[in-house]
Amino acid sequence: MSAGPAVSLRSMVAEDIPEVLALEQRLFPHDAWPEQFFHEELAHTQGERATRRYWVCTEPVEDDPLTDERIIGFVGMMCVLPLADVQTIAVAPEAQGRGLGTTMLHLVVDTARDLGAEQVLLEVRSDNDGAQGLYRREGFTHIHTRRRYYPDGADALIMQKPLTDLDAPTSASRLR
Numbered sequence: 229m230s231a232g233p234a235v236s237l238r239s240m241v242a243e244d245i246p247e248v249l250a251l252e253q254r255l256f257p258h259d260a261w262p263e264q265f266f267h268e269e270l271a272h273t274q275g276e277r278a279t280r281r282y283w284v285c286t287e288p289v290e291d292d293p294l295t296d297e298r299i300i301g302f303v304g305m306m307c308v309l310p311l312a313d314v315q316t317i318a319v320a321p322e323a324q325g326r327g328l329g330t331t332m333l334h335l336v337v338d339t340a341r342d343l344g345a346e347q348v349l350l351e352v353r354s355d356n357d358g359a360q361g362l363y364r365r366e367g368f369t370h371i372h373t374r375r376r377y378y379p380d381g382a383d384a385l386i387m388q389k390p391l392t393d394l395d396a397p398t399s400a401s402r403l404r
């Protein structure tokens with residue numbers, strides 16, 4: 229990972245929720261997901277028909293006898309074919325700008341492609357220029373605006389990244 233060899237990604241488990249929730253409340257103070265929402269999302273990561281995937285990004289901790297890692301980011305996706313959605317993505321303020329957001333977004337896009345999704349969708353606040361910059365750089369385009377979507381009246385931009393290669397030969401073109 230470009231963010232440094234000590235950083236690692238693994239699946240989120242229920243025991244991570246208190247730490248993830250603390251990060252969520254720091255990063256989204258006005259519209260943080262409630263704890264129950266994370267439990268419900270993780271419940272959908274289980275079984276053959278799982279529709280969700282969640283990961284945490286961690287770095288080692290050396291000065292705390294109670295733990296050997298700290299969660300510095302998390303990301304979640306929903307995949308109900310043919311669509312995949314980025315449910316959430318967040319990086320701790322002190323760890324931003326090191327490529328973790330990019331790495332986690334790549335993980336979602338690669339997983340969506342592996343699962344057979346045709347496109348990845350996400351929604352982002354219209355005033356969140358930083359996140360929009362990341363998404364545009366990663367091939368997402370703005371396809372729709374949901375007016376006054378957020379509780380404070382901000383608009384949501386719906387952004388989309390197609391996963392199907394429009395230049396790839398189709399079965400029809402191969403016949404010629």
Ligand SMILES: CC(C)(COP(=O)(O)OP(=O)(O)OC[C@H]1O[C@@H](n2cnc3c(N)ncnc32)[C@H](O)[C@@H]1OP(=O)(O)O)[C@@H](O)C(=O)NCCC(=O)NCCS
Pocket residue numbers: 255317318319320323324325326327328329330331351352353356357358359361362365
């Ligand atoms: C958006 C977020 C996940 C990006 O994570 P990150 O680890 O900082 O991202 P990266 O280091 O991979 O940065 C990639 C790009 O993000 C953009 N970016 C991220 N944060 C930015 C900021 N505060 N200001 C400007 N650009 C920013 C830049 O385009 C950057 O590209 P660059 O490296 O060429 O400058 C992180 O900033 C975050 O958690 N923000 C708060 C929560 C949030 O807004 N989540 C998204 C909700 S839709």
